[in-house]
Amino acid sequence: MRHEPLSGGFWMRRVSFGGLLRILHILADHPSGMRATVLNKAVTQSGAYLTKRPSPPSKTTLYHCRNTLFQLHAVQRRDQRYVVNSQNPSVRALLQEPMPLEYHGLTPAAREAFAALVLANPDCKMHFFDLFMPDCQDYTVTQFRRTAVPVTWRRVRGQQGVRLARRKGRPVSTLCSPSQVRSILYGVRYWARDELRLIDEYASAGRGVIMYALCPAPNGQDVNGAVQDILSRPRSADDEWTTFAVRELLECCCEAGRRPRENLLAAIAWLAENRADYVMLIPTSRSFAVLTARSSQRENLELGSYFQDNQGRYISHIRIHRDLTGE
Amino acid sequence: MGTPLKRLGLRYNPFEPSASGAPVQESSWSPAKWEGELRAQLDQLAGAQGVKAIAISGEYGSGKTYILQWLQRVELPRRRIRAFYFDNPGVQFYDLANALLRQIGRKDFAKSLWELASTHVGPYQRTFFGTGFEDFLRKRRGQKPEVVLARLQDAIVKAKITTREEIAYRLAQLVADTPTKPYYEYRDFVAGRRNTLVAEREEAPYFGAILKTLRLAANIKAVAFLIDEFEEVALQKRLTRREAHEYLATLKRLINLTEEDLWLVVAMTPDAVDKTQALEPALWQRFTGQGKYLLTIRPLTAGEAMLLVEERLKAARLPGFKPGNRLFPFPDDLTSILSPANRSSPRRLVKICFYAIGNARGKTPPFKRGFLKQIEGRAYPRPRQGEA
Numbered sequence: 001m002r003h004e005p006l007s008g009g010f011w012m013r014r015v016s017f018g019g020l021l022r023i024l025h026i027l028a029d030h031p032s033g034m035r036a037t038v039l040n041k042a043v044t045q046s047g048a049y050l051t052k053r054p055s056p057p058s059k060t061t062l063y064h065c066r067n068t069l070f071q072l073h074a075v076q077r078r079d080q081r082y083v084v085n086s087q088n089p090s091v092r093a094l095l096q097e098p099m100p101l102e103y104h105g106l107t108p109a110a111r112e113a114f115a116a117l118v119l120a121n122p123d124c125k126m127h128f129f130d131l132f133m134p135d136c137q138d139y140t141v142t143q144f145r146r147t148a149v150p151v152t153w154r155r156v157r158g159q160q161g162v163r164l165a166r167r168k169g170r171p172v173s174t175l176c177s178p179s180q181v182r183s184i185l186y187g188v189r190y191w192a193r194d195e196l197r198l199i200d201e202y203a204s205a206g207r208g209v210i211m212y213a214l215c216p217a218p219n220g221q222d223v224n225g226a227v228q229d230i231l232s233r234p235r236s237a238d239d240e241w242t243t244f245a246v247r248e249l250l251e252c253c254c255e256a257g258r259r260p261r262e263n264l265l266a267a268i269a270w271l272a273e274n275r276a277d278y279v280m281l282i283p284t285s286r287s288f289a290v291l292t293a294r295s296s297q298r299e300n301l302e303l304g305s306y307f308q309d310n311q312g313r314y315i316s317h318i319r320i321h322r323d324l325t326g327e
Numbered sequence: 328m329g330t331p332l333k334r335l336g337l338r339y340n341p342f343e344p345s346a347s348g349a350p351v352q353e354s355s356w357s358p359a360k361w362e363g364e365l366r367a368q369l370d371q372l373a374g375a376q377g378v379k380a381i382a383i384s385g386e387y388g389s390g391k392t393y394i395l396q397w398l399q400r401v402e403l404p405r406r407r408i409r410a411f412y413f414d415n416p417g418v419q420f421y422d423l424a425n426a427l428l429r430q431i432g433r434k435d436f437a438k439s440l441w442e443l444a445s446t447h448v449g450p451y452q453r454t455f456f457g458t459g460f461e462d463f464l465r466k467r468r469g470q471k472p473e474v475v476l477a478r479l480q481d482a483i484v485k486a487k488i489t490t491r492e493e494i495a496y497r498l499a500q501l502v503a504d505t506p507t508k509p510y511y512e513y514r515d516f517v518a519g520r521r522n523t524l525v526a527e528r529e530e531a532p533y534f535g536a537i538l539k540t541l542r543l544a545a546n547i548k549a550v551a552f553l554i555d556e557f558e559e560v561a562l563q564k565r566l567t568r569r570e571a572h573e574y575l576a577t578l579k580r581l582i583n584l585t586e587e588d589l590w591l592v593v594a595m596t597p598d599a600v601d602k603t604q605a606l607e608p609a610l611w612q613r614f615t616g617q618g619k620y621l622l623t624i625r626p627l628t629a630g631e632a633m634l635l636v637e638e639r640l641k642a643a644r645l646p647g648f649k650p651g652n653r654l655f656p657f658p659d660d661l662t663s664i665l666s667p668a669n670r671s672s673p674r675r676l677v678k679i680c681f682y683a684i685g686n687a688r689g690k691t692p693p694f695k696r697g698f699l700k701q702i703e704g705r706a707y708p709r710p711r712q713g714e715a
Contacts, residue, residue, distance in 0.1 A: 205601070205602045205606055206606050239625060240626065240667070241625070241626045247601070276666070278668065279668065280668045280671070280672070283387060284597075284598035284599070285598075285599075288596075288599055316597060316598035317386070321668070
């Protein structure tokens with residue numbers, strides 16, 4: 001068995017895990033394995049890996065897919081051929097899952113199996129997941145979801161680097177080179193947030209972007225729980241109305257409650273729709289909301305900390321009447 | 328849409344469909360708690376030296392503009408403070424100078440400056456300065472520009488408007504060029520350009536000189552800037568990293584104008600408060616005196632909403648008309664008919680009342696609950712299923 005170069009442990013790239021599972025299924029149909037060129041051809045012809053562009057995936061993209069599967073020990077190399085590592089229980093679990101349809105996400109079971117592979121990878125652990133687990137070296141997906149502490153990331157002012165730090169602590173890691181940023185920030189972080197739903201994140205002015213673990217595995221939207229969370233927040237005893245910042249709700253309902261951001265936003269939408277007499281949405285100026293954003297991606301990230309109502313306004317605060325209770 | 332105002336005992340509809348700020352007619356009213364809190368803050372700050380700042384935080388439609396206009400029209404003149412109202416002034420420091428001088432007008436400002444300076448010219452220059460501003464403007468056309476500029480510059484320094492030569496020169500230029508260009512252009516306020524009216528790298532003292540001119544010319548105690556919708560400064564364009572911080576830098580520089588007695592009242596949304604606080608905690612602490620000078624506008628209570636409607640109606644009643652009830656043509660339980668969300672927001676309340684009176688044809692006052700609910704639903708429809 002031969003290992004491909006590790007690029008100093010920063011080999012992770014933004015790939016679709018739905019596509020990886022389809023590639024894994026193709027390899028599983030060939031027990032004797034497939035050479036890279038043959039695998040590339042099969043993937044391209046079958047349309048197993050889709051990109052946003054209409055053209056088929058590039059050779060580089062397919063290399064990163066192969067390399068990701070290889071680094072995660074989902075596949076092995078024998079005599080220039082890639083074969084499925086069926087001894088790994090997570091891989092076996094993955095192959096029991098149906099091949100995901102075009103642009104459809106993974107099933108929760110497939111997501112958990114991939115998460116187990118990613119958390120078992122020393123590079124992913126060392127550079128990213130261990131930052132969330134200060135007192136634990138060896139952990140499962142469930143343990144990560146239950147005990148991980150929040151981590152913030154922010155650009156280093158005047159430089160290209162990115163600094164990662166625990167919520168209330170000094171920086172624990174700095175990504176200095178573009179390759180490190182690409183690999184950790186746009187690779188593993190993206191996998192954990194968008195593909196595996198291990199974490200979610202929100203931007204907070206002055207504090208950077210706060211990443212926190214999600215628990216339990218979100219099978220569906222727990223909107224009712226989020227509504228109860230909002231309504232159970234302490235209210236002003238003297239005033240008829242209490243105002244909450246959406247960012248404050250993200251912190252207490254999502255970050256502290258390990259709840260996906262979308263649950264909270266859906267809960268606010270529900271309140272605005274069903275309790276309109278007792279809930280007021282307080283909008284802000286969009287341009288002010290993205291005051292510190294320097295790119296459209298960053299704008300989207302910062303706008304993610306606001307609730308967008310049905311009129312397209314960005315809501316920064318909500319106020320709730322004292323007569324509206326959680327019962 | 329005919330309005331049977333006479334039948335309702337009204338001279339005009341005292342509400343606006345799109346309330347923003349105080350109404351034109353004299354029926355202004357604001358909750359006693361706002362006025363009391365603000366007056367207390369103004370009293371506390373009055374004894375302090377240098378720049379005095381107050382931040383007003385409130386959601387859209389809560390009455391921020393109304394409060395600023397109340398300060399401008401009622402409270403600050405009472406304290407011999409001349410107030411200038413700015414709406415979304417821009418990110419650069421000189422955007423404020425531009426907005427201020429455009430509001431005053433070039434000729435008026437030049438005249439103030441000229442009047443102050445002209446008493447300080449030497450006897451040999453009396454023929455030039457002694458016969459009034461209009462005469463000066465006429466004579467100026469025949470003079471060599473450098474001669475006029477030098478005389479004015481000298482007089483401005485002697486009048487103690489500024490001690491800096493560069494600033495005195497720019498102000499002299501502002502006066503001397505008025506006959507040929509009696510208006511301002513944006514480029515006049517871009518430092519470093521040819522014939523610019525502002526001093527380069529001397530923003531704060533330049534601004535201080537303008538404020539001093541205004542104060543001395545009108546014999547007032549201080550000048551106040553009332554800045555509305557400060558969070559909209561970023562609206563004009565996508566800002567560069569440097570420009571994004573200009574927003575905060577402008578606030579900082581204004582605060583650093585310690586030589587002049589300047590009042591600064593900035594109205595902003597709760598999000599702008601949170602963001603400014605997070606991005607520049609030290610500035611925010613200084614700006615609000617560690618939270619002492621932050622007025623948070625609270626939603627109207629049922630009693631305050633009732634008073635607002637009552638005061639507006641009172642001002643518009645036909646002389647001699649005896650209303651059947653306090654809020655006539657509205658029922659006295661108006662505030663319990665409207666949803667708490669709508670009656671707690673002054674803008675929403677005023678809008679609903681406007682449309683109720685506007686659609687009163689065929690309705691017997693006091694208006695019935697069903698009619699008011701219908702108007703409320705039309706003015707502020709509830710979000711429909713699937714839209715939110």
